[in-house]
Amino acid sequence: MSDAVASPATAAKPRRQLDRAVVRFAGDSGDGMQVTGEQFATEAAWAGADLVTLPNFPAEIRAPAGTLFGVSSYQLQFGSRRVYTPGDRLDCLVAMNPAALKVHQRDLKDGGLLIVNTAAFEKKNLDRAGYTSNPLDDPALEDRYRLHKVDITRLTMDALESVPLNVKEKERCKNFFSLGLVSWIYTRPIEPTVAWITKRFAKNPAFVEANTRALKAGYHYGETAEIFTECYGIEPAEMPPGLYRSIxxxxxxxxxxxxxxxxxxxxxxxxxxxxxxxxxxxxxxxxxxxxxxxxxxxxxxxxxxxxxxxxxxxxxxxxxxxxxxxxxxxxxxxxxxxxxxxxxxxxxxxxxxxxxxxxxxxxxxxxxxxxxxxxxxxxxxxxxxxxxxxxxxxxxxxxxxxxxxxxxxxxxxxxxxxxxxxxxxxxxxxxLPDIPVSFRTNPEGFAPYVRDEATLARPWVRPGTAGLEHRIGGLEKENITGNVSYDADNHDLMVRLRAEKVRRVAQEIPPTTVNGPAAGDLLVVGWGSTYGTITAAVEEVQQSGKAVASVHLRHLNPLPPDLGQILRQYERILVPEINSGQLVRILRAEYLVDAVGFNRVRGLPLSTEELREAIEQLLKEKR
Amino acid sequence: MSVTEAPKKYTKKDFESDQDVRWCPGCGDYAILSAIQKMMPDLGIPRENIVFISGIGCSSRFPYYMNTYGFHTIHGRAPAIATGLRLARPDLKVFVVTGDGDGLSIGGNHLLHVLRRNVNVTILLFNNRIYGLTKGQYSPTSELGKVTKSSPAGSADRPVSPCAFALGAGATFVARTVDRNVAYMEETLRRAAQHHGAAFVEILQNCNVYNDLAWNVLYDRESKIMNDLRLEHGKPLLFGPVDDRHGLVLEGATPRVVRVKDAPERALWVHDDGNTWKAHVLSQLCTPDFPIPIGILMQVEAPAYEEVLLEQERAAIAERGPGDVAKLLVSGDTWRIG
The missing domain is CATH 3.40.50.970 (Thiamin diphosphate (ThDP)-binding fold, Pyr/PP domains)
Structure with missing residues (x-):
């Protein structure tokens, strides 16, 4: 087996161009799936793809091996167009053991690529995963997916035969074999992973050797084994020029x-x-x-x-x-x-x-x-x-x-x-915008709660400043003097001042970006991490010519000053959230608009497909 | 401590704020306030570099009455707030004022950790064995069986000893003093304030409204003779009438009261405030079997938490220079597009 890194150009098998792919590595929490996924993401990024990742791991540090709740996975979607989400349905699933197959199989598209490590499909692991018979023997699995049964463990051991490590240490390199194989399938460069391994295990040359060999063995296996008839290429995405990193x-x-x-x-x-x-x-x-x-x-x-x-x-x-x-x-x-x-x-x-x-x-x-x-x-x-x-x-x-x-x-x-x-x-x-900080030092006219006219901020005083010694605390303060005050009118004033101060932060908020037509049938309003899902779903619907737009809020208190005006430009408002309807309540209360929610509380990002269907459904119900 | 020289010689008056003091007439807190204001000029620290931080309770109104920087915070959390302040501003002299409820009930956890970390703060715990501000419920230092509004049949909680708690937490300075002995209190507070690291002072304080004369064994002219055990480093632990002095001896780890005239002089327990083992024994002494130790139970040197962290910061900067965000952002794996 050659040690040279094969470049995509030398791959002899036919290569099919894809726009995007969704790949998930799944295995036992001790199988190194997070590292495998992270490295695959790095490879994809190096090749210029846009991507979004979704690590998913058990709360237990070392859940019992082989169990369903001990399954750890790492998913990513990468593509030649803008990628907003880690993807809903999988194009490729790597299942390192029966539990991983059982947990993740349902997310794989029909006809999707399923790679399993056959060595792990033995009685003990099948029992732990709750299989009464070996699912790999079921012809239905092969009918439904493009199933590749690979003895990843044995192939890894064979590749590491001459490396001075014990059996257990060698076996732990099998995740890099999987990574190598998937890297070949999607023509991702393995150089960044070789560099990572070299740095990561710098103190132990045998580990560098073993993991690198396993990686390359997997890569070459894809190239030479007859079971893989084609591989996939994904062109670099059009992204703004500049220096990138993963974060x-x-x-x-x-x-x-x-x-x-x-x-x-x-x-x-x-x-x-x-x-x-x-x-x-x-x-x-x-x-x-x-x-x-x-x-x-x-x-x-x-x-x-x-x-x-x-x-x-x-x-x-x-x-x-x-x-x-x-x-x-x-x-x-x-x-x-x-x-x-x-x-x-x-x-x-x-x-x-x-x-x-x-x-x-x-x-x-x-x-x-x-x-x-x-x-x-x-x-x-x-x-x-x-x-x-x-x-x-x-x-x-x-x-x-x-x-x-x-x-x-x-x-x-x-x-x-x-x-x-x-x-x-x-x-x-x-x-980045400037952050002006000025500490009050002038004792003249000083009181702890005198306020800036524009921001209503009180002065920030560093202890150590002579002449400004003062006391503050959790008891209600008299405005300006900061003295403890139980006065009814002062309390009412302070309640209003504290609220007004926060309201004035609205002057910091730039005009809201509307993704889509400035008026139309439906506006989708989101906040936080659903940005990707919402944008992807809305863009899909927009491609079918529908008058749908989206707005994503970064400022939730205060809300953008132009939001009310924007909301009124659309017939319907949909608010997707990973909760049972929180922002939607606020929008209804603040703006008296008939916003409706799209809510899934499953501990996972929203599904683009489900959201798109919900948008289309709402458009059909248009008043 | 790296504070600049005091620009002038302060008097007690310089530390009195313009606020009306609002404790009940006759409260022991007045004497404590006065002792601290009198002691402050001796520290030689500019007033603006001093911060008093308190929690909630009668004692915690204290910062309002000191003409320094002050922060009256939330129930039990003053030690945590003081820790953050010290880490941000190691140039400041920070006092924490707390009580038996604030410090040992709701804030017990924070008191434990500020002591074990040895943050350089002076902690004054006013112990009146009652909740005063909430009008008279039993506190974690109230004696077992205490009858109060919330314990009409007598409290079922065994009391905690603040000094034993502080020692158990790993405090490096532990002292006890009494509100009615102003001169002695002043001296103890001064030494606590001058300690490097977390200094803990339990101040036995009278609440004349809800728990009057809780410390009467130390107030009453007759009873204090047999109950007030003054600790002086290097001197035998003596108490009792002038003509019949009593002392303590240690038999193994067990203390015993003896008449001085019956005991050989070398058998008497001589106070050594650097001895942490004996301090633990001292902290357990209480009436009626023993007198109450008053003074510095223990003081030892140890690195202060924030100084260790700041030294790590200095070492990191000395080794690799100050941080540079632009460099950080491009560190590790990067790739160029376009």
Missing amino acids: TGNRALAWGILAAAERTKLTVVYGAYPITPASDVLHEISLHKRFGVRAIQAEDEIAAVGTIIGAAFGGAIGVCASSGPGIALKAEGVNLAVMAELPIVIFDVQRAGPSTGLPTKTEQADLLMALHGRNSESPVVVLAPMTPGDCFFVAYEAIRIAVKYMVPVIVLSDGYLASGAEPWLIPDPKT
Whole structure:
């Protein structure tokens, strides 16, 4: 077997051009499916495809091998046109064991490519997956899909015969064999994976050798084995020129914080308690001590928000990330920041609930909690990124708004954005908007709650400034003086001022982008991670000549000032959400429009196909 | 601590704010406020570099009355807020004012962690063994069987000892003082404020409305003779009448009260405030079997949490230079299109 990397051009078999493909790698949580998927995504991106990924893994760290709940998978859609979602139905499924087949088979298109590792289909694994007989022996499987039974384990072992590793270590390389095979099928370059393996296992040359060999063996197997009659090509997508990288939402959030720290030259204190799926933000932040971002792993969620309030009082930027259960615990702290009018930013990487819920699955059901889930009148700014890469810009924007208006900002990311990745046109930090910060130092006319005319922000004073010593707290404040006040009229005034301050953030919101005709039969309104699904579904319907448009909100409180006007240009309004109808309630209440919801709460992104059908159905019902 | 020299010599008055003090007449908090205001000039720290942070409760109104920076926060969370402030601003001198309910009930977790991390803050816990602001329910330091509005048949909760809690949490400075001995309290507070790391002071305080004379064994002229055990580093632990002094001896790990005249002098327990083992024993002493230790139970040196983190930051910058976001964004795998 040659060690040379075969380039797509030398592949002798016929190559069919595709616009896009949806591929899923599925196996046991110990089978390395996440790495396999990530590397395939990297290969696809290197070849110039646009793509969206969907990692999906069990909440258990090491679920019992072979079980249905221990299945881990990684899906991506890549294509030569703009790709908005990880795809609904699979063109190709790689099932490394019976459990993976059982869990994922139903998502594979009829006639789709099904690659199974036959070595794993033995009695013990079949039993664990609940099969009474070997599904590979059922002719129906072969009738329905293009089934390829490959003994991936044995082929991997054979390829590694001369490598000085034990049997178990060799067997663990089989995911790279699968990756090599699928790379050949879709003519993706394996060079980036070879480079990754070399770096990843730099300390252990035998692992570099073994994984690289397994990868190449898989690639060559596709080329030479007679079972594969064709392979597929996907042209590079037309994407804006520039330097790209792959980025996940959680990393983008962390980097957005670093960018704001650099721009403001302020210290950032990041206080967090570990929680899925937000912990990666803490891990990422903790890597970058050189950026003046100080991370505290707090004793609990309440302390985490406490530390950042303390930091904000000290003139630093306070930031924390958590998920729904943790955000619920922070409510009292957020309200202290509302009352004390201090700038803090809280990321809610939403997950399926209530309670512990489905920790690793995505949901958008914390919107009403972010808006209203605290005692009394508690206005805060709420933003939501649309894509993994957008998390960078929204994190930065959240900090900019917080310090400009002296107000808490909540950012609603979710599990799908957090671990999903996309090719990201790397921005030049210099092009980001400025974040002006001025600390009050002049004692003349100073009082803790005198307000800026444009923003209504109170002055930010760093302790250590002589002559400005003052006391603030959670008791109601008299406007301007900041003295404790139980006066009825003052309380009414302060309630209104705090709300008005948040309302004025509307002046920061750019005109809303409408995707489609400026007036028509139907407007689809979304927020957060459903951007891809909604855009893909709406564009499909638009291609059939229908007067359908979409709007995606990044600002949820306050809402864009032009939104009401836009809503009135369409006959019907559809609001797809991964909750039981939260934004739709707000739109109905705020604008008195007859918006209807499209709601699926399955812990997964919405399906483009289902949404398209819902749009078409609504158009038929047009009044 | 890296604070600049005080620009002028302060007096007590410089630390009095313009706010009317609103504790009940006769409250022990007045004496504590006065002692702290009197002690502050001795610290030599510019007023603007001092921050008082409190939670909720009668004691937590404290920051309003100090003419420094102050933050009256939420119930139990002051230690967490102080931790964030210290990490952001290690140049500030930070005090935490709390009570037995705020610090040991709703905020017990945060108190535990600020102590074990050894954050450089001075923590003053006013212990009146009752909830005052909510009008008289039993607290985590109330004695077993305490009859209050919320425990008409007597409380079923066993009380916690604040000093034992602090030692168990790994505090590096633990002291106890009494509101009615202003001079001694001032001295203890000064030494706590000068400690490097988390300093914990339990201040036995009288709530004359809901729990009057809870510490009467230390107020009453007669009973305090046998109950007030003054701790002085290097001196034997002595108490009792002048003509019949009592002392303590340790038999193994078990303390025992002895009459000085009956015991050989070398057998007497001599206080060593650097001895953490003995501090744990001291923290368990209470009436009626033992006198109540008053003073510094223990003080040891250990690195402060935020200073360790800041040292890591300095080392990272020294090794690789300050962060550069533009470089970070293009680090790792990238590819060019067009």
